[in-house]
Amino acid sequence: MTATTAERARTRLEALASAGLDTPAFATGAIEILRGALPFSAACLATADPATELVTGTVKWGGLTNNEDDIWAHQEYVVDNQYSFTDVTRRPGGVTTAAAETGGEPSRLPRFHEFFTPCYDFGDELRVSAPADGATWGFIALFRDGSGRFTPAEMDFASSVGPLFGRGLRGGLVAGAVDTVTGPDGPAVLVVDHAGEVVQAGAGATARLLDLGATENGPMPFSLVALVGAARRYASGRSHQLPRTRLRTRSGQWVVAHASPMASRDGSGTDVVVTIEEARPPEIVPLVVAAFGLTPREQDVVRMVLQGHGTAEIATALHLSSYTVQDHLKAVFAKVGVRSRRELTSRVFFDQYAPRLAEGRGVAPSGWFAPGTPPCVPTTTAV
Incomplete structure (x- = not known):
């Protein structure tokens, strides 16, 4: 891998990460770009909940299928004495390989001698975390067949592009808000x-x-x-x-x-x-706000907007001038793709809650929307 090849791949990945693609589209394109600079036989790109670093989904390439997902999960979360995706985030640069973890003997790992080698004939695995702004949004696992090994230079390159994958995976969470609520109701x-x-x-x-x-x-x-x-x-x-x-x-x-x-x-x-x-x-708003790539101060402003505070109140609470609050809001509107506070609130909730209000959903005793129930409308008494 030449310096020119690596830089070209980084530039293309940066553009892709900023394109506002959903996760499958970003993952498919990013894997192809990465393969042009860092050859591999197969790949798995995993999304993760940044609060727990648990894998929430995968996009696979190179013959990997979903048929062995139960084995993958068993090896990742149940079998002991081998590094996990979460462990990778604690490695220098957020990257490691099976060969590096085992002194050049990946067969010592249960996932290799029980799964990877007999099923796929993999000889080495490179794992790298995909962080953005201090949170982990996913992981990348690359594989080589037979006796192939990943080099320290390739590990350094993978580490350098990990944050670009993080930005792309984070952005995929907020790509394509829905206009109506069509999914199932209830737990x-x-x-x-x-x-x-x-x-x-x-x-x-x-x-x-x-x-x-x-x-x-x-x-x-x-x-x-x-x-x-x-x-x-x-x-x-x-x-x-x-x-x-x-x-x-x-x-x-x-x-x-x-x-x-x-x-x-x-x-x-x-x-x-x-x-x-x-x-x-309360469970989803922090994740959604972070997914838009807002700065910490912009996130503070958004939280207060969602609570219904006006510009003067936000300025006082955050020790800012009203002009600075407006500047932050302009930056937030540009990143989120809205033009008003009302649109911002709807966009942050992914139109998940706003449609229920528009449909006239009432609130059940549980404190959540009741299916098909009209809202509680105060009655008036003539005097």
């Missing part, structure tokens, strides 16, 4: 057994799975498979926080998924309960 509950099979499902579960990318009678989407693996890791005592992650569905909705291991009285249970429910504003 869904699944029970997954030790073999990764859904053995029980509550009302609405099938609709939720399809909206998350599953197929009829097919396996769960990788985001949920990974969540189940993380729950099993929690059950084994190697993680101290029950896993949860925020996901954007095909219909444009945001949902929060939780996973919790079930234990029988003798402690031998292996089932995992997965709950999928629509995200509330």
